[in-house]
Amino acid sequence: xxxTDLLSHETVKAAIEALQDGDRARWSAQFEHGAQLFDDxxxxxxxxxTAEALGHERFTSxxxxxxxxxxxxxxxxxxxxxxxxxxxxFHLSPSGKIHRLDIGQxx
Numbered sequence: 194x195x196x197t198d199l200l201s202h203e204t205v206k207a208a209i210e211a212l213q214d215g216d217r218a219r220w221s222a223q224f225e226h227g228a229q230l231f232d233d234x235x236x237x238x239x240x241x242x243t244a245e246a247l248g249h250e251r252f253t254s255x256x257x258x259x260x261x262x263x264x265x266x267x268x269x270x271x272x273x274x275x276x277x278x279x280x281x282x283f284h285l286s287p288s289g290k291i292h293r294l295d296i297g298q299x300x
Contacts, residue, residue, distance in 0.1 A: 196255060197209060202261065212250070229293045232297060253267070260282070264281070264282045
């Protein structure tokens, strides 16, 4: 179980908790319609990521939270790709929902 108490932004905390639980509905509820996902700076389908990753990918530790709680990094596990360090950078719209998510591997 990761320490989500380190997550200070409500929307980010809700998204990460949904990711950890593999809850697609709660995860999707945090995003605006038409939200964009970039994986290592390349556009990726958020719907496809949601379908493939939720329940199969998760943080195993949160090591750093920055930018007012909008950037989260730590150890990550993917059933397909194994274990590695990653970051999630959340960009919010004025409504408070996620309109863009940047994810990527930390070298």
